[in-house]
Amino acid sequence: VTQQKTSFSNRGMTLEEDINETNSYYLNTNKAVIHKKPTPVQIVKVDYPKRSAAVIKEGYFKQASTTDYNGLYRNKYIDFEAKQTKNKTSFPLSNIHEHQIEHMQAVNNHGGICFMIIRFSVYDETYFFPAVKLFPYWDSQFNGGKKSIPYSKIKEDGIIIPFQYQARVDYLSIIDQLYF
Amino acid sequence: VTQQKTSFSNRGMTLEEDINETNSYYLNTNKAVIHKKPTPVQIVKVDYPKRSAAVIKEGYFKQASTTDYNGLYRNKYIDFEAKQTKNKTSFPLSNIHEHQIEHMQAVNNHGGICFMIIRFSVYDETYFFPAVKLFPYWDSQFNGGKKSIPYSKIKEDGIIIPFQYQARVDYLSIIDQLYF
Ligand SMILES: [Mg+2]
Ligand SMILES: [Mg+2]
Numbered sequence: 001v002t003q004q005k006t007s008f009s010n011r012g013m014t015l016e017e018d019i020n021e022t023n024s025y026y027l028n029t030n031k032a033v034i035h036k037k038p039t040p041v042q043i044v045k046v047d048y049p050k051r052s053a054a055v056i057k058e059g060y061f062k063q064a065s066t067t068d069y070n071g072l073y074r075n076k077y078i079d080f081e082a083k084q085t086k087n088k089t090s091f092p093l094s095n096i097h098e099h100q101i102e103h104m105q106a107v108n109n110h111g112g113i114c115f116m117i118i119r120f121s122v123y124d125e126t127y128f129f130p131a132v133k134l135f136p137y138w139d140s141q142f143n144g145g146k147k148s149i150p151y152s153k154i155k156e157d158g159i160i161i162p163f164q165y166q167a168r169v170d171y172l173s174i175i176d177q178l179y180f
Numbered sequence: 181v182t183q184q185k186t187s188f189s190n191r192g193m194t195l196e197e198d199i200n201e202t203n204s205y206y207l208n209t210n211k212a213v214i215h216k217k218p219t220p221v222q223i224v225k226v227d228y229p230k231r232s233a234a235v236i237k238e239g240y241f242k243q244a245s246t247t248d249y250n251g252l253y254r255n256k257y258i259d260f261e262a263k264q265t266k267n268k269t270s271f272p273l274s275n276i277h278e279h280q281i282e283h284m285q286a287v288n289n290h291g292g293i294c295f296m297i298i299r300f301s302v303y304d305e306t307y308f309f310p311a312v313k314l315f316p317y318w319d320s321q322f323n324g325g326k327k328s329i330p331y332s333k334i335k336e337d338g339i340i341i342p343f344q345y346q347a348r349v350d351y352l353s354i355i356d357q358l359y360f
Contacts, residue, residue: 033286035246040218041236056221056239066215070250075291077257106213111255 015084015119018168034071077112084119090148104131127158128174195264195299198348214251257292264299270328284311307338308354
């Protein structure tokens with residue numbers, strides 16, 4: 001049964017692909033306007049060939065200063081970061097950067113809905129983890145605490161996101177429960 | 181006097197640079213959380229040299245499907261596109277893409293604050309132009325209407341954005357007036 005669920009729900013799609021499909025579905029059904037931000041690239045050299053498109057010949061990946069996704073749902077600003085881990089027992093905080101935490105705190109302070117989507121790929125489980133639950137774990141690592149969030153705490157403080165055929169990571173259903 | 185104003189306010193800075201500085205100021209003073217989205221790039225070839233950062237060796241600029249800027253202010257979702265024109269008499273609609281209009285309509289329908297920032301560089305004037313004022317001009321071009329918005333109409337339907345020393349394009353002051 002577990003195996004069937006796995007092959008049905010994920011078929012080798014990454015969390016990012018699942019979320020992008022979900023967002024397209026939300027957009028096409030006029031439910032929400034949420035997009036992935038483009039990957040930040042530092043462009044160093046560009047060629048402009050005659051009669052064809054400009055070609056980037058040298059560029060570098062920049063570290064993101066915010067989160068992966070943002071947008072609008074039911075009049076509310078939505079902002080989240082998505083992370084997938086192969087870990088079985090915990091979610092390592094090294095997956096997140098200081099700048100992203102600062103961004104999430106700012107969003108939270110200004111009245112946005114901010115959270116993480118965390119997938120444990122070995123269990124094929126995807127959790128909605130509110131940013132306010134994340135901050136204490138983040139802070140405690142600098143005061144002798146763990147460098148990761150135990151899987152048991154993700155289960156406790158997070159909410160499992162249902163798989164739907166079209167909304168593969170149906171996180172808006174969780175937002176409906178928690179914030180409205 | 182006009183010349184003095186020009187050299188004081190803009191000193192060769194582009195509208196994008198002015199808005200980026202304004203957004204940094206808003207962020208640093210904890211007024212709002214608004215960012216420019218990264219330029220969308222289609223990455224085709226990446227080299228992974230030993231002991232140094234990955235290098236993008238081939239990439240192409242993709243057309244943006246949304247707008248340049250979005251974020252959060254006073255609990256509200258904010259979304260806008262910024263355009264500068266050298267034109268003296270009108271703002272050409274060819275500066276905007278169909279996808280961007282669709283995006284602005286969706287934002288508007290879901291309760292976001294959506295607008296354009298339009299700079300007439302020859303006059304050194306920067307206007308706040310609400311998306312709802314833009315849509316009728318966009319639509320009318322397909323029904324025999326003009327392919328541009330006359331400068332006089334931008335003055336009439338838009339609101340001039342004040343220059344402030346730190347908030348160089350102080351668009352939040354207009355949002356305060358119009359939406360709160
Ligand atoms: Mg991510
Ligand atoms: Mg622009």
